[in-house]
Amino acid sequence: MKPTAAELEILSVLWEQGPITVKDVHEVINRQKPTLYTTVLKHLQIMQEKGLVARDEHSKAHIYRAVAAKKETQKNLVSDMLERVFRGSAAQLVQHVLESKAASPEELKEIRKMIRQAEKDAEKDRSAEEK
Amino acid sequence: MKPTAAELEILSVLWEQGPITVKDVHEVINRQKPTLYTTVLKHLQIMQEKGLVARDEHSKAHIYRAVAAKKETQKNLVSDMLERVFRGSAAQLVQHVLESKAASPEELKEIRKMIRQAEKDAEKDRSAEEK
């Protein structure tokens, strides 16, 4: 299930803040881009129909929470872009990431670590195949 | 200027093949997903209006070429995703790239090289700031 642009904005808020009311979602969204309360509400209702979010109706002000998992959704979006925009070339995608935003030294260090891990995993796969 | 999904498919073809006729574009697209010739043509006409492509009308069969630069377009899409989906965290994005497709050893090596380069650049920036 692929969220639209507006839906992604809302999911982001829910991922960060956890289960909250429409009012609270609206406050955040409205800061990013002036939007009417009912627009956010409508999106949330549609997202519920799609199964992207769920809500607790016990109190008068419904509490919404993300159903679409952050990691899973991000993974889908990334692999989609990897294929459609970069024809599967991970290196090209990473190159653009590093260029588009001068990554901080901490981030670079973190990324190095991930590469090392990925290399280890690849190693493991190869030796497994040899059997 | 942000291409739609279908437009991106077509741009990809033009980026790979260089200036070609509608017929040739259609052959590639049709292989990926069965599509009528006139659908591809219509997209190309719309894309021309948007300025994403240009065409040479000298021969009867028009020759289309990409105007939207590959690098530039990719960069826009990546930085857009970086902000909207990962709140600016390059490391998180790269993590997903490495997971979503087990990168080949060659690619990993290439990525390492890019990291080293990025670190050098960061080093340079820091010493420049110290002055």
Next chain:
DNA sequence: TGACATCTACGAAAGTCTTCGTATAAGATG
């Protein structure tokens, strides 16, 4: 030249996304 193949032009339908406005329900307060 007439018939056929090849291309482009273009209207329009169908679906989706986004936003807004209004109606309605439910709780709070005097």
Next chain:
DNA sequence: CATCTTATACGAAGACTTTCGTAGATGTCA
């Protein structure tokens, strides 16, 4: 209880995307 406030429900407009079908123009070849 009447009224005010706070929320949700929901229809619908407008923009955009995608796809299809038909009409018309142009080139080819017997």
